[in-house]
Amino acid sequence: MKPDAEPGPRLETGSHGEGPSALPAPVIRARGLTYRYPTGERDVLQGIDLDVAPGEFLGVTGPSGAGKSTLCLCLKGLIPHSFAGTLGGSVIVNGLDTSATGPAQLAENVAMVFQDPESQIIGLTVAEDLAFGPENLTQPPDEIRARIPKLLETVGLAGFEARETYSLSGGQKQRVAIAAALMLEPSILILDEPTSELDPVGKGEVFRTVRRLREEAKVTVVMVEHEIEQLAEVADRIIVVDGGRIVADAPPRELFRDADLFHRTQGERLPQVAELLLALEREGLVTPADFTPREDEAVAVLSRLLERRPR
Amino acid sequence: MPVGYSIYQDRPSPVHTRLDPRTKLACMVTVFALALAFNHPLVLGALMAAVLVVGIWSQLAIRSFAPFLASAAWFIVLGILIWPFYIQQGATVLHVGGVRFTSSGVLFGLAMGLRVGLMVTAAGVWMMTTSPQKMTLGLMRMGLPYKAGMAMSTAIRFVPLINGERLTIMEAQRARGLDLTRGNPLSRAVRYVAVIGPMLVRALDIAQALAIAMDARAFGVRNARTSIIEIGIGPVDRLVLAGCAVAVAVALALRFLGIGLIARNYL
Amino acid sequence: MSAGDPLIEVEAVSYAYPEAAEPALRDVSLRVMPGEFLALVGQNGAGKTTLAKHFNGLILPARGSVRVAGQDTRAVATRRLAGIVGYCYQNPDHQIFSRTLRREVAFGPTNLGLPADQVARNVEEALRLVGLLEKADDYPFLLGRGERQRLAVASILAMGSRILVVDEPTTGLDLQGVRGIMTLLERWNRELGRTIVVITHDINVVAQYVPRTVVMAEGRVVADGPTRQALTDWAALEMADVKPPQVTRVARRLARYGIPPDVMTVDELAAAIRARLQSVSVSARREEA
16 A cells, blocks of 8 residues: 655654754654565564654664664665565655655665675676666766766775775775765665674774764765664664664663663663763762763763862 | 686786777687688697787786696597597508507597687687676677676676685584595585585575665666676777688688698598 | 693694785694683684684694694594584574474584484583574574574584584674573583683673683784783784773773773773772872861
């Protein structure tokens, strides 16, 4: 059942249901999203409502099997275009209904990077892999070639055009995948656990790249990750998905105060500095205003604490 | 198994840079035609030398010719041993255990060995001077549907990966006590299931993930694709193609006239 | 071998892969006593996996020697060493090929030539230990990633090897999955006395569960000792490009306030901070007095 297409972006209410405001329209709006795989016995997504603002960096976390990857596939439009199964509710990206919009147009709006570095690289050389998407959309070769060097620079792989893809490290492959995803100039980039198969060096490379994308702020990013400490550093807002529903949705500084939530869902731990500051707060050594899930900020708070000499 | 995607060697030679892959394919076919047109060992030897000269001129590593020359040597030895049984013309060279080895027989055997060896070497030179991407593109320009072309490229892309997986799986199973070195061929083949099984599952997983990744980048939404790789038939190609046509015509004529043959009535 | 002898003895081993520019192992020595639980950490290419593959003879040293349970690995076939050293590969999908979990777990012990009733007993016990006994007759490919990981470990456990080498068991797992597998390894080490070598990138797992850590960089061992010591050997960690857990990093940055750097967990750091504040206030009160 395909929902009616939205009439187009307009001033929307904020995601907390306040009155109409001057906030920009969300680039992603999911309402009542449900989905069941063709052979599934239950709905993997059980009613997701989500708004993502333009330029926002949204982190997604939660236990395995919660539906995070399925959510990504729905936001990208691969569900329903490449997957059968039962989709309910709606997903609107950049004003386009994913069920009613063709894959070519969707590809120019939303791009996705998957978990396995090997099976998303298609080209035999780096340049060919980056060109794959634009070639599919019959873009002129000159334009495609012109865009490649700049994107390789963004991901820290300048000069890698002729390198054969099989010879790249995991971190390099994932960065090629990110560059390739950005070749179609989407306004939304979705990354589904891009570092889970990588070693720490590779993880660092990907997070550095993603951080740079955030600073350049030309893309809205949705990133599913288990690396909770690195995610806390880079996300504007994090949602926790469990059992096909969003069970928490807040900026890191608020989200990581809820230790009970993380114990319940068992999919994730808190960043260690968050856990530490909560423990110290319980003993009255720091205040809620001091709380932070980020490493540098936590060191500053603790330094101040230890410098004080109690009278 | 090639370490990389193929045996292609990237060199700045004229053969690499100035010829379209289709032209090189035509040259290889021409060499095959010439190899079949003649059966005199001197002619075939000269042709083999010409192929090697082209290979060297293409700046290919000398040692990469080794496997092709080795197989040529092997075919020559076989040829010299077998053909004299069939061709008994000319002076007797050797008389062993009631079998006459005649000069024509031996020379014909040499020619046949050279023929196969030179065809194999020509194919090798073609593959070493043409990248798989350009080859696929050339085939598509000649009418291969682009989805079939993509299937070819993807297969090439995954050769090193699947081979790597195979090696890892073999090690993992060896660590569980799997022994593939002892026993008769049949029982060893049965034990290979422990390697083939995970390989197939892995290959299917990769194929599925790859299909989704391709969909994510809009593969198949249009009837055609552009390509950042450029190939095209230029004036040099036309010259070479004309040369090939002439060579084939001349060879057929000479064949008809019986020149360049050591044994008439034989291919 | 007598009780005090090392179970694994690596003596000045060097090795280079064929066609590799650099050696993978340079003059590495290591000793593992029975019942130890240790972690091999370091970046990809540092030599951890290469070293571990010497333990069951998958790789033989170019120089130096490796003795396992008193036997030189060059003198014994891998398939025989598999009975002493069980090596569990990183990706369970590189091992799984049978129709049921039971058959899968039986593969290893059967290859070792154990009698059928022993195999059946080992299979039951191994599946029970990893918590997959109810699924014993299920199809392995229906299991989730965490369960397949446990199945792979059970397959090795059922071989009854004294030494378990586990390569990256926590890749791609969520917190529950990580806890699941690490508590299993910890328990086997404690209750069954198995010697366990775990190769991992996950430094938090090492800090929390593993008593001894060997840090490798560029084919060499740069640190080897109790985890607390190895993960605060800053020079070695720098060489290995390994970052200690966040709490350890934070503790180091608070060193000038008298916080000891060798904290491995949140609780330890909280306690250290508390202690520091108390001692400061005690000394301040003494000053006032």
